[in-house]
Amino acid sequence: MNKVVKNAEEAIKGMSDNMTVMFGGFGLCGIPENVIRVLAQTQIKGLVCISNNCGVDDFGLGFLLKNKQIRKMVASYVGENAEFERQMLSGELEVELNPQGTLAERIRAGGAGIPAFFVPAGYGTEVAIGKEEREFNGKMHILEHALTADFAVVKAWKGDTNGNLIYKYTASNFNNMMAMAGKITIAEVEELVPAGQLDPNFIHTPGIFVQRIFQGVNYEKRIEQVTTSNPK
Amino acid sequence: MGLDKNQIAKRIAQELKDGYYVNLGIGIPTLVANYVPENIEVTLQSENGLLGIGPFPTPNKVEADLINAGKQTVTYVDGASFFDSATSFAMIRGGHVDLTILGAFEVSEEGDIASWKVPGKLVKGMGGAMDLVASAKNIIVAMQHSNKGQSKILKKCTLPLTGVKCVKRIVTDLAVMDVTPNGFKLLERAPGVTVEEIIAATEGKLIIEGEIPEMKL
Numbered sequence: 001m002n003k004v005v006k007n008a009e010e011a012i013k014g015m016s017d018n019m020t021v022m023f024g025g026f027g028l029c030g031i032p033e034n035v036i037r038v039l040a041q042t043q044i045k046g047l048v049c050i051s052n053n054c055g056v057d058d059f060g061l062g063f064l065l066k067n068k069q070i071r072k073m074v075a076s077y078v079g080e081n082a083e084f085e086r087q088m089l090s091g092e093l094e095v096e097l098n099p100q101g102t103l104a105e106r107i108r109a110g111g112a113g114i115p116a117f118f119v120p121a122g123y124g125t126e127v128a129i130g131k132e133e134r135e136f137n138g139k140m141h142i143l144e145h146a147l148t149a150d151f152a153v154v155k156a157w158k159g160d161t162n163g164n165l166i167y168k169y170t171a172s173n174f175n176n177m178m179a180m181a182g183k184i185t186i187a188e189v190e191e192l193v194p195a196g197q198l199d200p201n202f203i204h205t206p207g208i209f210v211q212r213i214f215q216g217v218n219y220e221k222r223i224e225q226v227t228t229s230n231p232k
Numbered sequence: 233m234g235l236d237k238n239q240i241a242k243r244i245a246q247e248l249k250d251g252y253y254v255n256l257g258i259g260i261p262t263l264v265a266n267y268v269p270e271n272i273e274v275t276l277q278s279e280n281g282l283l284g285i286g287p288f289p290t291p292n293k294v295e296a297d298l299i300n301a302g303k304q305t306v307t308y309v310d311g312a313s314f315f316d317s318a319t320s321f322a323m324i325r326g327g328h329v330d331l332t333i334l335g336a337f338e339v340s341e342e343g344d345i346a347s348w349k350v351p352g353k354l355v356k357g358m359g360g361a362m363d364l365v366a367s368a369k370n371i372i373v374a375m376q377h378s379n380k381g382q383s384k385i386l387k388k389c390t391l392p393l394t395g396v397k398c399v400k401r402i403v404t405d406l407a408v409m410d411v412t413p414n415g416f417k418l419l420e421r422a423p424g425v426t427v428e429e430i431i432a433a434t435e436g437k438l439i440i441e442g443e444i445p446e447m448k449l
Contacts, residue, residue, distance in 0.1 A: 026280045026317070027303040029296065052317070079356035080303075088355050095355075100279065101321025101363030108318040119325065120366040124344075124396030127362060157297070169298040169314055170281045176316035204316075221296035227304040229288040 003163050003207075004192070005214045008038035011186045015151055017044055018071070022107065022147075022178040023051040023061060024154040027080070027224050030171030031060050032155040034188045034216040040064055050074040050147055052103065052174050054084050059222050068092070074147070076100040080224060099127060102144050104177060110146035111180025111209070119144055152182025155216070156205070159189035160196070163210030164203045172204060179209040188216040233429070234405035235422045235447075240374050242267045243447050244333055244403050247372060248274050255279065255324065255364060257334030258302045260374040264333055277329055279320050279360040284312025301360065321360070325367045332368035334361060336375045336399075338389045341436035343399040343411040345373060346391035358394060365395030377404035383435035385409070385416060406430050408447065415439050420447045 005011045012035060015021065025031030036055075040063035049070050055062035064070050065083050072094040078084050087093035098106065099121040109117055118141035122128050132143040154175040157168035165187055167175060179185050187205075192215035235243065241263035248254065248264075250272035256262050265285070268274055276285040278300045285300060286307035293307065300306045308314075323329055336347040345365055348358040365371055378384055385402070402409045407430045408420040415437030421430055423446050431438060 027299065029280070029299050029303070075357060077357035077359035085355045089352075097357045099358055099362035099366075100317065100360040101325055104317035104321050105325075119363075121325070121363040121395075123366060125362060125393045127358075167314075167316075169295065169308075170278070170300075171297040172314060172316040173281050174317050177318050223294070223296050223299070223305060224303040225299075225305070226294055227288045227306070228291045228294060231290045231292075 003211060003213050004161050005212050007214055008034040008188065008216070011035060011188070011212045011214055012039060012151070014184070015039070015044055018046040019150040020048040020050065022149040022152040022182060023049060024173065024175030024178045025060070026052050026170070026173035028056065028060050028222050030155050030167065030173050030175055031055070032153045032186070032188050033219055035153045035186060036060060036063055040067055040069070045069045046071045048072045048074065050107070050149060052076050052100065054078050054081050056080050056224065057083050072096065074098065074103070076103045104174065106144055106147040107174065107181045108177040110148040111177060114146055116143055116145045118142065147181060149182050150184065152178040152185040154179045154185065154187050156187055156189045158191045158193065158198060159187055159213050160193050160198050160207070161213070162195040163187060163207030163213050164198055165189065165205035165210065166198060166202060167204050176205055179205045184211045185209055186211070187213045189213065190216060190219060233422070233425055234377070236405070238263055239449055240403055240405060242449050243408065244372055244374055245269065247331070247401070248272060250274070252330040253277055253283070253328065254331045254333065255329050255368070257332070257361070259335045261333040261335060262302065277320070277323060278306070279317070279324065279364070281315050281317060281320050282306075282308060282312065283315070283323075284309045286312070321363055324360070324363055327367060327369055329368060331370045331372065332364045333372045333374060334364060336373045336384070337391050338384045338386055339373055339375070339399050339402055340386050340389045341411070341415045343397045344389050345394045345399050346389040347394045349392045351392065361394050365398045371399050372401045372403060373399050374403055377406040377430070378433045383433055385434045385436050387436045406433055412439065417441070418444050420445055422447055423449070
């Protein structure tokens with residue numbers, strides 16, 4: 001078993017036009033910077049991207065958006081990106097907006113082998129249009145379908161050569177479920193260690209979900225809104 | 233006249249109870265954290281994966297991997313925990329969060345809420361708002377009573393909905409109201425604001441019973 005690849009270029013081998021690709025992260029927190037950077041240098045286009053957000057104009061998935069590599073975006077909140085809004089309103093970009101918890105659960109379900117499930121979120125709103133509705137315990141629910149992807153690209157803090165992953169603070173977000181939902185899951189990590197060096201008690205994503213792993217370089221870790229308080 | 237944003241937050245903070253797990257939306261709701269009464273302990277949930285939000289960090293403690301749902305840098309308190317988004321929304325959908333406080337463009341007398349989309353204008357997305365309003369045990373909306381003379385407390389929402397029949401209580405710059413089967417029940421008025429002014433600013437059905445007290449801030 002060898003899951004370790006050299007870098008992002010090697011990790012995305014086999015990715016091609018019109019594939020469905022999941023990208024972990026919430027805003028710019030916990031995004032796979034290395035893979036996005038390298039993908040933006042390829043000619044791969046027509047991608048269906050599943051990600052909670054779509055980066056900002058000059059970072060994250062915003063790079064792929066600017067290059068028009070994304071055909072369809074499945075997300076929950078895209079408010080920080082003017083180019084996104086422009087492409088969506090002009091019809092160049094197809095967009096499917098999901099309630100955030102529904103998006104998270106659709107991905108988890110995809111990875112867990114559950115094809116569909118009922119949730120109350122979105123009932124009575126435009127999200128419910130065309131979806132089966134059913135009452136459970138006196139409350140209305142709508143049917144949501146699982147999501148899977150040709151590739152899932154996630155970012156972790158630490159990983160080992162078996163693909164076990166640990167996230168830092170709030171950078172787990174969508175990464176943990178997306179790792180489960182990719183036919184091929186690529187994990188880029190800040191620190192890659194030999195198997196046996198991470199405490200098995202504290203693994204977030206078990207290695208079975210990860211097919212390719214590499215140690216990323218030059219993490220910028222950009223912050224969307226630096227908010228501080230005064231030292232006491 | 234009426235309350236400013238901080239005063240709305242201060243009034244809402246009076247709804248908090250010891251031991252509550254609370255999700256605060258972006259905007260005015262975030263300010264509620266500044267007014268938690270000293271004798272009670274509440275735990276703030278951030279739907280991107282943090283239970284136990286602390287204050288903003290000092291400049292030397294800013295951490296890119298530690299943000300709230302508004303993508304602002306934060307800290308965490310002792311006893312906090314981090315988790316993924318599916319677990320986070322299991323807390324919300326599963327009814328484990330006691331109180332959700334969020335903003336709105338409009339609410340209706342049936343408790344419908346519109347807070348995420350203005351057709352043809354800004355495209356942002358609903359984020360976690362639809363999940364929160366559909367599942368929270370208790371929802372308080374923090375909002376302006378009207379905008380440029382147009383009431384936002386309506387018979388029916390005009391904008392795309394975030395959720396139906398879910399809002400329990402509304403705190404605006406003018407009043408505190410409950411959503412009841414018969415309409416908005418006026419509970420309190422902002423200091424210096426008259427019942428007549430509230431009636432004039434409310435399009436939906438307003439129920440006024442007896443003397444309406446002023447808010448205590």
